[in-house]
Amino acid sequence: MVSRACCWLSWCLLISVISAEVQEHGRTPKAQKKRGFKAASPGEVKPPGAPGGKKPEADLSQKTLQMEAAAPSLPASSILTLVLGRGRFQKVGDSLSLRAGDPLELRCRGKVVHWRVPVYLEEEGKERLRIKHFSRHSQLQLVNSTGADTGEYSCWAQHCQDGEGAEDEARQGKTFIFFTDPEELFVPTEDYYKVVQLHSHQPVLLPCQVTNPLAHVTLHREFPPEEVPVDGIDISFDVKKGFTIHRPRASLAGALFCLASLGGLRQISTKYMLIYIKYPSSSPKPTIQASATSVQLGENFSVTCTALGEPDIAVDFIWEHPGQKLGRPPYVSEWASVVRQEGQVQQEAGSTLHVEEARAGDSGIYTCRATNLQGTGTATTHVRVTRSSHVSPAPS
Numbered sequence: 001m002v003s004r005a006c007c008w009l010s011w012c013l014l015i016s017v018i019s020a021e022v023q024e025h026g027r028t029p030k031a032q033k034k035r036g037f038k039a040a041s042p043g044e045v046k047p048p049g050a051p052g053g054k055k056p057e058a059d060l061s062q063k064t065l066q067m068e069a070a071a072p073s074l075p076a077s078s079i080l081t082l083v084l085g086r087g088r089f090q091k092v093g094d095s096l097s098l099r100a101g102d103p104l105e106l107r108c109r110g111k112v113v114h115w116r117v118p119v120y121l122e123e124e125g126k127e128r129l130r131i132k133h134f135s136r137h138s139q140l141q142l143v144n145s146t147g148a149d150t151g152e153y154s155c156w157a158q159h160c161q162d163g164e165g166a167e168d169e170a171r172q173g174k175t176f177i178f179f180t181d182p183e184e185l186f187v188p189t190e191d192y193y194k195v196v197q198l199h200s201h202q203p204v205l206l207p208c209q210v211t212n213p214l215a216h217v218t219l220h221r222e223f224p225p226e227e228v229p230v231d232g233i234d235i236s237f238d239v240k241k242g243f244t245i246h247r248p249r250a251s252l253a254g255a256l257f258c259l260a261s262l263g264g265l266r267q268i269s270t271k272y273m274l275i276y277i278k279y280p281s282s283s284p285k286p287t288i289q290a291s292a293t294s295v296q297l298g299e300n301f302s303v304t305c306t307a308l309g310e311p312d313i314a315v316d317f318i319w320e321h322p323g324q325k326l327g328r329p330p331y332v333s334e335w336a337s338v339v340r341q342e343g344q345v346q347q348e349a350g351s352t353l354h355v356e357e358a359r360a361g362d363s364g365i366y367t368c369r370a371t372n373l374q375g376t377g378t379a380t381t382h383v384r385v386t387r388s389s390h391v392s393p394a395p396s
Contacts (some may be wrong), residue, residue: 024266079109079156080173083139086322092175095240097213099182100149104142110157113138118151120187125149144235147181147211148188152240176240180212185260185267187211198248201279208242208258208269215262219243222255223270250276280313283375284349288368294384295358305368305379306350316371318352322364331356354361 081089082096098104108115115131115138125142132139142149154174188207198204210217212357217237219228234247245252254277258269284307295301296326307315319330331354339348349370355362363385370377 024175034050078173079157079171080153080175081107081109083107092173095176095213097178097180098145100145100147100179100184100211102145102179104140104145104149104177106140106155107140107142107155108155108157108173108371109136110138110155110199111136112158113155114158115140116154117153118149118153120148120151130335145179146188147179147184150177150179150187150211152176152207160242178211178213182265185210185212185215185262185265186258186269189270191270193271193273196274197324198245198274198276199279200248200277201281202248203244203246204248204274205241206243206245206256206258206272209259210260212240212262213239215239215260220257220259220268222257228252228256248276250278253275276309277373278312280310280372280374284309284315284370284372284377286368286370286377286379288319288366288379288381290381290383294386295372296386296388297360298357300354300356301358301383302352302354303366303368303381303383304350304352305370306348307370307377308341308346309372310346311345311347313347313372315349317349318369319351319353319370320367320369321353321355321362322366323355323359323362326361328362360385 012041012163032249050233069346078091080092087319089107092106105246113133117129117140120128121142124153125148126319128145130141132141138155140153140155152174153176154172155232156173157171196204196206206219208217217239219230219235219237220226221228230243236244238244243258253274255271255273257271258266260269286305288303291301291304302310303321304319305319309315315336317332317334319332321330332351333354334349334351336347336349339346351370353366353368363383365382367378367380370379
């Protein structure tokens with residue numbers, strides 16, 4: 001009897017505990033288990049920091065997936081890594097510095113990989129450079145590095161399908177590597193003097209590259225000896241390239257050189273002999289005119305071609321005329337003068353083709369071609385050579 005009463009009390013106590021638990025959570029244990037498979041809606045999750053706002057495991061995994069989806073794609077250089085040792089890799093940035101003499105090992109991910117290295121290394125360092133291709137990556141190894149190996153190293157992966165490969169622009173990597181040399185601040189070159197054409201219509205680069213990005217570099221004129229101001233607008237400096245003259249002018253012509261200093265070491269670069277060449281803004285537009293459009297046999301005539309342009313811009317003239325078929329050498333005179341038109345000073349260049357004692361073969365089209373550094377313009381005219389219409393009177 002007593003055992004039956006204990007069992008009855010235990011059963012009642014168990015029912016009471018379950019009822020209390022159901023009232024507290026507002027659902028049965030079976031319903032709670034089902035909810036674990038249902039994706040939680042944003043409205044059901046309390047913001048971080050709110051009282052009782054602990055997130056279920058399902059919400060944490062969902063946020064992780066959202067962050068991965070929203071994360072930006074890796075930069076192109078992520079396919080290029082620096083090998084630090086066995087099983088140790090480091091993604092390269094825009095540039096890195098190594099000591100001259102140290103070995104270099106780069107790895108580029110991809111099935112079909114191509115490399116590009118500094119020109120000096122391609123021409124002079126083939127014995128020190130080794131490239132190996134594997135199934136999923138390619139490896140570049142350089143030993144006995146020197147300051148001359150300083151430059152840009154890049155790779156790109158090709159996407160090949162059905163035997164045809166195409167460059168994958170999204171899979172490219174590059175970095176600029178400085179091989180610092182305590183005795184050479186500038187990348188060595190065999191040229192002591194280098195002639196550089198200073199074109200008026202386009203920027204020009206003075207490629208005085210340094211082996212150490214910490215070197216302080218200035219631009220100087222040899223005579224008169226003075227420092228050339230670098231303002232970042234007319235002239236700018238890039239530690240990877242050198243000095244760029246964005247607005248060339250005649251006053252910069254002459255001998256220039258770069259001066260690098262680091263610690264107690266000062267060195268000068270190759271001397272650059274700048275030759276200023278003024279480029280016209282456009283090709284010439286010649287006009288042509290004959291002294292007469294119709295001449296008689298035996299008469300003299302001329303054809304003149306003129307072109308307006310900017311002062312001090314050379315214009316060359318070339319003639320094509322019917323007399324060439326007869327073997328007649330051309331007799332040409334040329335000139336250039338400064339004229340003012342519409343308030344602007346311009347140069348008028350001209351060429352005149354003289355034809356003496358016209359023949360029947362001189363009849364036809366005369367073509368003038370005017371050429372400057374920007375291009376060629378053409379003009380044509382027609383001259384007709386006729387027999388005399390005068391008839392001598394018959395004798396009486």
